[in-house]
Amino acid sequence: MDWVEENPAYRLGLESWAMSSGTFVWGICNSTFRDDPDLGRDWLATFGPMVQVYEPSMPSWSNAWNVAYCNAQGGMYDVTGDPIYHENHLWLTNYLLAKDSDGDGGIPASAAGSTDADASWTSAYLAKMGCDRYCGFDIDAGVMLIRNPADHTGINFGEPVDVEIIIGNWGLTDAEDVMIVAEGAFQDTMIIDILAGTYLRLDMGQWTPSVLGIDSVTVTAILEGDENDFNDTEVSRFMVRNPADHIAAGGNSVSAMPKSFDLAVYPNPFNNAARIRYSLQNEANVCVRIFDIEGREVISQVQGMTGPGEHIMEWNPQDLASGVYFVRISAGQEVRMQKIIYLK
Numbered sequence: 001m002d003w004v005e006e007n008p009a010y011r012l013g014l015e016s017w018a019m020s021s022g023t024f025v026w027g028i029c030n031s032t033f034r035d036d037p038d039l040g041r042d043w044l045a046t047f048g049p050m051v052q053v054y055e056p057s058m059p060s061w062s063n064a065w066n067v068a069y070c071n072a073q074g075g076m077y078d079v080t081g082d083p084i085y086h087e088n089h090l091w092l093t094n095y096l097l098a099k100d101s102d103g104d105g106g107i108p109a110s111a112a113g114s115t116d117a118d119a120s121w122t123s124a125y126l127a128k129m130g131c132d133r134y135c136g137f138d139i140d141a142g143v144m145l146i147r148n149p150a151d152h153t154g155i156n157f158g159e160p161v162d163v164e165i166i167i168g169n170w171g172l173t174d175a176e177d178v179m180i181v182a183e184g185a186f187q188d189t190m191i192i193d194i195l196a197g198t199y200l201r202l203d204m205g206q207w208t209p210s211v212l213g214i215d216s217v218t219v220t221a222i223l224e225g226d227e228n229d230f231n232d233t234e235v236s237r238f239m240v241r242n243p244a245d246h247i248a249a250g251g252n253s254v255s256a257m258p259k260s261f262d263l264a265v266y267p268n269p270f271n272n273a274a275r276i277r278y279s280l281q282n283e284a285n286v287c288v289r290i291f292d293i294e295g296r297e298v299i300s301q302v303q304g305m306t307g308p309g310e311h312i313m314e315w316n317p318q319d320l321a322s323g324v325y326f327v328r329i330s331a332g333q334e335v336r337m338q339k340i341i342y343l344k
Helices: 002-006 021-029 037-050 062-080 083-097 120-129 243-248
Strands: 141-148 153-156 161-169 175-184 188-194 199-207 213-222 233-241 261-266 274-280 284-292 297-306 309-315 323-331 334-342
Touching: 021 062, 037 062, 062 083, 062 120, 083 120, 083 141, 141 175, 141 213, 141 233, 161 175, 161 188, 161 213, 175 199, 188 199, 233 323, 233 334, 261 323, 261 334, 274 284, 274 323, 274 334, 284 309, 297 309
Parallel strands: 153 233
Antiparallel strands: 141 161, 161 199, 175 188, 175 213, 213 233, 261 274, 274 309, 284 297, 284 323, 323 334
8 A cells, every 4th residue: 555655646557467556456455445444445535536447558468457447446336335436347347248259258368359369367357356246137238339330440431331239138137128229320220139148249230321421320228127227328439431532541441440549538437527638649730529428519629739649638527417428539630539428
């Protein structure tokens, strides 16, 4: 504890090899703070908000780091009873479960890892200390992932896209007549049954993009008696581009959006202020805009010409309602967008 207190802002976001600071936080919550809850509540009142919630980078050991952060959020909830830590834990668990792209029960240590590189220890830590809080509802079906068109990717104008959704049943009972509703650029409705503790990959047919620019698909799972609305809705936002322009620039027919700058918002979910972090490789004219779930703009802030490197701004919603918001940052001709959840 003394070691952390010497430099908490750095050491509570520390990542080295396959471990992150979440491992320390989880450990102290389940040892020292379990024996002395008052000490734990006092310490976490000061340092809990500094614990990193999520590592957005894809390479290296990012899944392993996020499993530790997930377990740390659960440990802090056990000590403090603060619902924001519980919500963070649920969000990270859902995010990490979606990394099991081949359905074999394991995830790789890196978010960029292949399906044949699952790590037993990463998967075991997620199952034992992540899913324990996530899978306690009797009735709970939701959207695990919009697999295609995937979030933050580029797709070609006029070329058919196979729309694929992953739906999970985290409940203890089989779910019948689950209504799956897709809205936005692609619209469709399906009724499915799904066994307890399983997931389904749904092929919702083909959709042909007909409008250039940023577009989105929102998918909602509706089940009578569902006890957990946290995972009921998922949004994928993507760029519909002119294929001739993309190929002329040396790209493939379908590939990820260019990575000349990155965006991360944390903590997510948050209940006071969110930090919006973006990194530029080159100087660019930057504009930050935030929208609510209905698409209404709630803030627009022009940063102007901004130099390369990492930049951080803080957003405090103040009088806005709890709910889902979207942070949109443009840097020159490129755009990044991230969904965030505000909990009062």
